[in-house]
Amino acid sequence: MSDEEKCLIRVLKHTNLETRRIVAVLAYIRGGMAHLPYTKKHVTNYAATINRDIANSDMMEVVQMFNKKQTENPGVCYSFELDGENKVRSLFWTDMRSRMMCDICGDCISFDTTFLTNKYNLPFAPFVGVSPHGNTYLFACAFIINETKDMFAWLFEQFLMAMGGKHPISIITDQDKAMQGAIEQLFPNATHRSCLFHIKKKAEEKVGPCFQANEGLYEDFQDIVDNSLTVEEFETDWQEMIEKYQVHHIKYFSDMWENRKKFIPVYFKDKFFPFIQTTARSEGTNALFKKGVGAKFSATSFLREYDRILDVVHDREEECDHVSRNKKVARKSFWSKYSIERQAHEMYNLGIFKKFQFKMADTTRLHVFEQEKDKYYIVAQAENYPLKELRKRLYLLQVGLKEEEYSCICCTF
Incomplete structure (x- = not known):
């Protein structure tokens, strides 16, 4: 194995490339596996030596990486939480672009933790939000030693300092009690919402036999x-449901009722949760990281993967900005002739306008009846209702015309 090949192996290890792929690269350079004068075992042994070198200086390298980043970009922000022996227990970091985006659209935060992203088995904790184009955005990240209230309080405090004291208006998490306690302490004015998906999934697990025993429940x-x-x-x-199916004795239903204001969608209709009812955006971010790193990876390897992913996130947002500035929706792509659709096209960027357009088109599934004049309406599903007749009825409600007056005007639906 030549010195050049050893150097190449070291470089490829820093890019988190698997050993079998490194061997394939080396074989290609040599002209095929038959011309390789050493085996995969030799490459594995040399890679293990590199890993030991990294392990012995991992946190020092992390500090050097952050110091270099701060020299190049003063907006980079990081902090360590140390134990009594000055050993690193937890690590928080963010960069200038993420901080600027958090200032613009950090009113709603999705927060969740995940494991198996580093060899220290430290939970990975990303702060995730929704960008102006409706995309998932990464505001900050952390490794934490455990998932206690004190640990989350430290983490949220670092987040507040990094973001110039900006408090989120709303935050969504799972049902972790330690997390909830820290949110109440550090974000006292934020609306805290629990993930609806996880609660419904747990309901299926806890109340599954009851669902099966009661048809329709x-x-x-x-x-x-x-x-x-x-x-x-x-x-x-x-x-009425509890009475109808006589499920008063099911404890999980009682627990859901007591905590209903934490997750039932109707309690959040006047709260700011844009395109988000679950922690799916956080889980998607976690899954994205796990594609590139794993339980055997060092902190420096993880940070290199973080830089790569963050570049992708930033580039996608810049591309959306460019498209919104330079591209308009063709008139033939408008769904209707309603003025509100054209107003939305003028006010919203392209990504948000398409979401609005989808919701507007989705209203054709509904059939609206005025039960009491200007007071009480009935809204029903209308999958089988004639589209033309439905639009006619919606128009009548909108402009206040009577049925007989409608036939006297010229109107295209």
Whole structure:
């Protein structure tokens, strides 16, 4: 194995390339596996030596990496949490672009932790939000020693300092009690919401036999949780469901009722949670990192992967900015002739306008009846209702015309 090949192996290890792929590269350079004068075992042994070198100086390298970043970009911010022997227990970091984006759109934060991203088995904790184009954005990251209230309090404090004291308006997490306690302490004015997906999934696990024993209970449960339009409707229908199926004895239903204001969608209709009801954006970010790093990777390897992913996130947002500045939706792509659609096209960027357009088109599934004049309306699913007739009825409600007056005007639907 030549010195040049050893140097190449070291470089490829720093890019987190697997040993079998490194061997393939070396074989290609030599002209094929038959011309390689050493085996995969030799490469593995040399790679292990490199890993030991990294392990012995890992945190020192991390400090050097951050110091270099701060020299090149003063906006980089990082902090360590140390134990009594000055050993690193936890690490928080962010960069200038992420801090600027958090200042613009950091009012809503999704926060979750995950494991198996580094050889120290430290939980990885990214702060995730929604960008102006509706994409997932990474505001900051951390490794933490454990998931206690004190640890989360330290982490949230570092986040506040890095973001210039900007508090989120709303934050969504799983049902972790330590996390909840730290949020109440550090973000006292934020609306804290629990992940709806995890709660419903846990309900299926805890109450599965009860769902199976009571035909219709599962469907009513899903409908009441997802589709209630008012708090009164939800609370009335929930109690009727409990009575109808006689499930007073099911503890999980009682727990859900006591904590209903933490996760039921109808309680958050006037709160700021843009395109987000679950921690799916956090879980998607965690999965993205796990594609490039794993439980055997050092902190320096992880940070290199973080830089790569962050560049992709920033580039995607810049591309969306460019498209929104230079591209308009063709008139033939408008869904309707309503003025509100054209107003939305003028006010929103392209990504948000397409989301608006989808929701507007989705209203054709609904059939609206005015039960009491200017007071009480009935909204029903209208999958089988004639589209032309539905648009006509919506128009009548909008402009206040009577049925007989409608035929007297010229109007295109």
